[in-house]
Amino acid sequence: MGSTSARNPENNGSAGVGRRDLIKRSAALGLISVPAMSFLSACASGGGSGNGDKAKAGKKTSKNPLGVNDTAQMEFVLFDGGFGKEYAEDAVKVYEKNLPRAKVKFSATQKIQSTLQPRFNQGTPPDLIDNSGAEQMDMGVLVGKNQLADLTPLLDAPSVDDPAKKVRDTLRPGIVEMGQFDGEQVWILYYAYTVYGVWYSQKALDSLDEQYPQTWDQMLAVCAKAKKKGMAGWTYAGKYPYYLPFSLYPMIGKVGGVEVLDAIDNLEPNAWKHPAVKACFEAYYELYKKGYVLKGTPGLDHIQSQTAWAKGKALFLPNGSWVENESANVIPQDFDLAVAAPTGIDSSDKMPFGTIWASGGEPFIVPSKAKNTEGGMEQLRIMLSEASSKNFTSKVKSLTAYNGGTEGITLTPGLKSGVAALDKAGENVVNPRLQDWYAQLQKEKIGVSGLGEMMAGRLTPAEAVKKIQGFADETAKDPSIKRYKHQ
Amino acid sequence: MQHGKYRFIAGFLAVPLGLYALFVVWPFIQSIYYSFTDWTGLSPDFKMVGFDNYSRMLDDDIFWKSLQHSLLFALLLPLVTLGFALFLAFMINVGGRRRKGGPVITGVRGSSFYKIVYFFPQVLSIAIVALLFAFAYNPDSGAVNSVLRGIGLDSVQPLWLGDPNLALWAVMAVLVWSTVGFFVVLFSAGMASIPADLYEAALLDGADRATTFFRITLPLLWDTVQSGWVYMGILALGAESFAVVQIMTTGPGGPDYSTTVMVLYVYQKAFRDGQAAYATTIGVALLIVTLAFAALVMRVGRRERLEF
Numbered sequence: 001m002g003s004t005s006a007r008n009p010e011n012n013g014s015a016g017v018g019r020r021d022l023i024k025r026s027a028a029l030g031l032i033s034v035p036a037m038s039f040l041s042a043c044a045s046g047g048g049s050g051n052g053d054k055a056k057a058g059k060k061t062s063k064n065p066l067g068v069n070d071t072a073q074m075e076f077v078l079f080d081g082g083f084g085k086e087y088a089e090d091a092v093k094v095y096e097k098n099l100p101r102a103k104v105k106f107s108a109t110q111k112i113q114s115t116l117q118p119r120f121n122q123g124t125p126p127d128l129i130d131n132s133g134a135e136q137m138d139m140g141v142l143v144g145k146n147q148l149a150d151l152t153p154l155l156d157a158p159s160v161d162d163p164a165k166k167v168r169d170t171l172r173p174g175i176v177e178m179g180q181f182d183g184e185q186v187w188i189l190y191y192a193y194t195v196y197g198v199w200y201s202q203k204a205l206d207s208l209d210e211q212y213p214q215t216w217d218q219m220l221a222v223c224a225k226a227k228k229k230g231m232a233g234w235t236y237a238g239k240y241p242y243y244l245p246f247s248l249y250p251m252i253g254k255v256g257g258v259e260v261l262d263a264i265d266n267l268e269p270n271a272w273k274h275p276a277v278k279a280c281f282e283a284y285y286e287l288y289k290k291g292y293v294l295k296g297t298p299g300l301d302h303i304q305s306q307t308a309w310a311k312g313k314a315l316f317l318p319n320g321s322w323v324e325n326e327s328a329n330v331i332p333q334d335f336d337l338a339v340a341a342p343t344g345i346d347s348s349d350k351m352p353f354g355t356i357w358a359s360g361g362e363p364f365i366v367p368s369k370a371k372n373t374e375g376g377m378e379q380l381r382i383m384l385s386e387a388s389s390k391n392f393t394s395k396v397k398s399l400t401a402y403n404g405g406t407e408g409i410t411l412t413p414g415l416k417s418g419v420a421a422l423d424k425a426g427e428n429v430v431n432p433r434l435q436d437w438y439a440q441l442q443k444e445k446i447g448v449s450g451l452g453e454m455m456a457g458r459l460t461p462a463e464a465v466k467k468i469q470g471f472a473d474e475t476a477k478d479p480s481i482k483r484y485k486h487q
Numbered sequence: 488m489q490h491g492k493y494r495f496i497a498g499f500l501a502v503p504l505g506l507y508a509l510f511v512v513w514p515f516i517q518s519i520y521y522s523f524t525d526w527t528g529l530s531p532d533f534k535m536v537g538f539d540n541y542s543r544m545l546d547d548d549i550f551w552k553s554l555q556h557s558l559l560f561a562l563l564l565p566l567v568t569l570g571f572a573l574f575l576a577f578m579i580n581v582g583g584r585r586r587k588g589g590p591v592i593t594g595v596r597g598s599s600f601y602k603i604v605y606f607f608p609q610v611l612s613i614a615i616v617a618l619l620f621a622f623a624y625n626p627d628s629g630a631v632n633s634v635l636r637g638i639g640l641d642s643v644q645p646l647w648l649g650d651p652n653l654a655l656w657a658v659m660a661v662l663v664w665s666t667v668g669f670f671v672v673l674f675s676a677g678m679a680s681i682p683a684d685l686y687e688a689a690l691l692d693g694a695d696r697a698t699t700f701f702r703i704t705l706p707l708l709w710d711t712v713q714s715g716w717v718y719m720g721i722l723a724l725g726a727e728s729f730a731v732v733q734i735m736t737t738g739p740g741g742p743d744y745s746t747t748v749m750v751l752y753v754y755q756k757a758f759r760d761g762q763a764a765y766a767t768t769i770g771v772a773l774l775i776v777t778l779a780f781a782a783l784v785m786r787v788g789r790r791e792r793l794e795f
Contacts, residue, residue: 113758121531137529141761145530238649239737296626298742299649304625313627440760448741456649456742480525480543480762 055372063098065157066374066381073103074375075126077116079133080108082325083192083362083396088130090391091383095375098382102375113137120147125367128376130191132362139188139363140437143181144482149366150185154377160385167384172403174431178360181484189380190360192392193399195321195339195418196246197356202336202413204231204315212340214353216283219343223292226315233292235314237302241455242447244284245432247318250357251342252280253430257350262486265433267476272469279345281454281461288457298456303327310335322361324414325397337414339421355428356421360401437484438475445471515774521767528763540768549744549752550769554776556655557749560662560728561780565719568663569712572670575605577700579671580678581686602675605668613727616665617734624648624657624735648736651745658731658746666722670715677711678704713788720780724773725750749773 055072058064068074074095078088085108092106105126109115113135119125120137125147131137142148155168155176168176172193179186198212205212208226213219223233237243253261256276263271271277287293294314297305303326309317310330317323324337331337341356364383366376382388389405392398397412399405399419406419422429434442446468454464475481522540526533544550579598595601608616623630624647632644647657681704689699705712722728729750733739740747740755749769757766 117529120529123531135758138527138759138761141527141529145527145532147530241737294627296632296644296646296649298737299624299626299629299646301621304627308627440755444738444740444744444755448738449743452737452741453651453743456646458651458743480765 055375057374062158062163064378066153066378068099068102068374068378069372070099071101072372072375073105074128074372074379075105075370076107076128076376076379077112077126077130078106078108079112079130079362080110081133082322083392083398087388087392087395088383091379091388094382094385094388095379099378111135120367120369123369125370126376127366127370127372128379129365129367130362131188131365136363138439139365140181140482140484142365143187147367147369148187149368149370149373149376150187151179151189151366151377151380152184152186153374154189154380155186157377157381160381167381170384170403171401172358172399173427173429174358175360175401177487178431178433178436180487188363188365189384189401190363191380191383191401192361193358193401194361195356195358195399195421196250196319197339197341197421198247198343199309199317199319199323199337199339199414200315201312202338203334204312205338208315212338213343215346216286216343217346219283220286220290220292222315223287223290227292231312232294232314234287234316234318235294235297235300235305235309236318236455237300237305238296238298238452238456239301240443240447241298241452242435242443243302243318244447244451244455245318245435245442246320246357247342248280248284248451249432250355250430251283251344252276253357253432254342254344254351254353254355255279255349258430261430261432264472265437266485267438267472267483269473269476270469272465272472276350278461278465281464283345284451285454285461288455293455298452306330320361321398321414321418324412335413337412338417339414341421341425351428354421354424354426355430356425357432358422358425358429359431361398433484433486438481441471441475445475518767518770518774521764522771524764526764526767527761528757528766529761533764536764540765543765544768544772549747550749550772552744553740553747553749553752553769554772556747557724557728557773557776559655560659560723560748561720561776564659564662564723565716567659568667568719569670569715571663572667572674572715573705573708573712575601575667575671576674576678577696577704580675581699581704582696602672605671607668608665609669609672611665613665613730614734616661617731620657620661620664620731621648621735649742651742654736654742654746658728658735661731661735662723662727666719666727670719673711673715674708677708681707709788713784716784716788717781720784721777724777724780729754749776 055069057067058069058072060067064070076088076092078085088108089106092104096102096104110133112129112131112133116125116129117137120142131139131142155166157167159165159167159170161170175190175193176186178190179188181187200212205222208222208229210222210225213222219233226233249261252264256274260271260274260276263274264277294305294308300308306317306319306323306327307330308314310327310332321339324331341354344353344355364380366373366380370376383392384400384402386402386405389400389402390409392400393405393411393415394409397415399415411419434446450459450464450468450471453459453467454461459467476483523535523537524533525536525539579594579602581593582595611619626632626644626646626649629647631647635641635643645653648654685703685707686699689703694702728748732746732748732751733754736746740751750773753766753769753773756769757763
């Protein structure tokens with residue numbers, strides 16, 4: 001387990017080769033430019049693990065329960081995405097106010113991986129990272145390689161608003177579990193809270209004189225009615241069919257119970273062959289068969305499908321609560337955006353209507369090799385206060401991990417509907433983990449090659465189940481993938 | 488003096504060769520070294536695993552699919568692009584009918600205008616081209632299907648990038664569109680240096696356009712075509728094919744792995760799955776393919792140089 005540079009062979013292969021040969025060979029090499037390779041290896045050549053210069057722990061007081069060294073620098077790198085950076089800048093100001101002698105180095109970037117991967121390799125990561133976006137670093141690998149600090153001290157610290165209450169008790173359901181991988185330790189704190197489900201325009205539904213359907217027969221009836229009016233029932237991000245699970249997985253959970261979803265996440269043999277999975281696949285396939293899916297959907301990306309949906313070409317769209325912000329410029333003023341928990345099959349379903357998928361987004365991590373891990377956690381503790389949470393919700397139209405924080409601020413229609421859906425769901429919140437644990441399996445295998453092909457009509461539900469089970473078995477056997485289980 | 492001369496030349500070569508060795512040769516060697524480890528790319532810890540990555544690669548269906556597509560790109564794209572570019576360049580420079588009082592050898596009417604128009608796509612970055620075409624291929628409201636509807640082909644509304652049988656061809660068409668202009672200009676320059684009296688002599692002997700092209704233009708342009716071939720092949724194996732597949736296709740790489748290419752797979756393994764060592768292994772395979780391609784083109788294309 002040596003460091004990268006120590007193990008590099010010192011000989012670059014050109015010694016002892018004649019000058020003419022060298023020139024010839026370099027010329028031959030010059031013909032080939034494989035950019036990926038050269039910039040790949042540039043990442044690894046760093047120094048050793050700079051582990052020795054941690055900030056000294058400060059004194060634990062009631063105002064400083066984590067014992068942050070109040071003169072140490074705290075470095076915070078934020079993903080500058082759909083949520084912007086203002087909310088974090090505001091939280092940094094609070095940190096600076098509480099610890100006036102500490103310096104905070106704050107930066108926001110979209111290129112999380114390109115900026116931070118070399119620093120992990122050098123052993124000099126920042127103290128707090130919002131590891132999100134297209135350049136997210138693989139969490140499983142970071143955990144597996146002991147690169148992350150356990151956030152338990154933060155969760156057991158008193159919360160900002162009520163010192164008698166631990167931070168852990170102020171969070172929404174599922175947040176702590178999501179941060180765990182294969183033990184008690186909590187590696188990740190998801191700050192945003194996303195509601196997944198079926199998104200639609202209440203106005204369009206009213207114009208059809210219909211309610212949101214609770215059984216699949218009703219769903220088909222609504223779609224038939226919409227079709228008569230020249231409106232497709234469904235559309236989805238055809239080029240990224242891993243949006244389909246946002247409504248399909250909780251439907252499987254509702255029909256067959258949480259155990260079915262857990263078995264799928266645990267990569268158990270024949271998990272996908274459960275009758276509930278088959279019933280749900282067949283239900284979705286019927287949408288395609290009956291022509292209720294917007295024509296051309298398999299060739300649309302997420303933005304294009306959302307635009308078609310916002311224009312009223314299709315009624316329902318499986319998506320997450322970010323859609324309100326992402327498609328804000330195409331959603332009409334009077335659209336009356338709403339989200340509903342997925343429609344089930346019928347009354348024999350295991351869980352009641354309202355069962356919904358909600359889980360954390362914007363994963364924040366504190367690297368174990370950071371110099372000021374306490375500072376990183378203190379910053380998170382500040383962000384989990386009611387004031388910071390409200391600030392986030394009112395600025396970026398999304399809920400946070402903090403349970404509450406919606407009173408006294410005006411919520412947008414989608415957000416309001418999301419809060420109502422969560423209230424209705426109560427305890428029946430499911431949280432499938434495939435997308436965090438096995439990105440390749442979830443996205444390109446199950447999503448693109450399984451569900452995408454089925455919804456384009458190129459696989460039958462039975463074939464899709466078989467293919468997806470095959471993919472899951474492959475992942476279960478692959479020695480290069482670290483596997484996780486529901487606790 | 489011989490000795491001193493070499494020392495003099497070496498003095499000039501030292502710095503560029505040093506830079507080259509540091510920034511090109513050394514990363515290659517490093518990559519090959521990493522392909523024998525289990526490095527994740529996210530931590531400095533790794534250990535040697537011998538040929539594990541290689542045996543895994545040989546059993547990896549997605550790798551074979553990406554290899555197949557990359558080879559198809561490398562063989563077909565140069566053929567189509569260069570063939571098309573040669574045709575256009577010939578028509579622009581030589582293919583015109585003789586007009587009264589004009590020069591003996593001339594292009595079709597308006598050829599200087601075409602020359603500029605063909606070069607336009609070259610001005611756009613490949614990322615923008617890919618994005619524009621992703622919109623054009625939109626089956627619901629994209630330009631291509633709208634044109635089809637416009638000419639009354641309402642029943643022909645392909646899914647383009649959403650159809651596994653069409654997606655790869657749709658991607659290739661974009662690469663041809665965006666690169667053909669460059670080769671038109673390159674070949675035009677080459678054709679301009681062919682002496683006009685050779686064409687006059689051919690015309691006097693009664694040669695038609697096809698004969699002129701195959702007997703005069705192509706042989707005298709062969710060196711340019713050959714370097715164009717290597718250049719286009721590398722482009723098809725490397726960055727350009729990555730950009731269009733990553734930006735345009737389903738997944739990306741789909742639907743159902745119908746468009747995945749080796750560079751994309753390298754990227755996904757290294758930066759999505761945290762398996763940098765395996766990614767470098769695929770990179771090494773890509774290196775071998777690229778070297779083999781260059782060697783093949785150089786060998787097959789070797790001809791006697793014509794002096795004129």
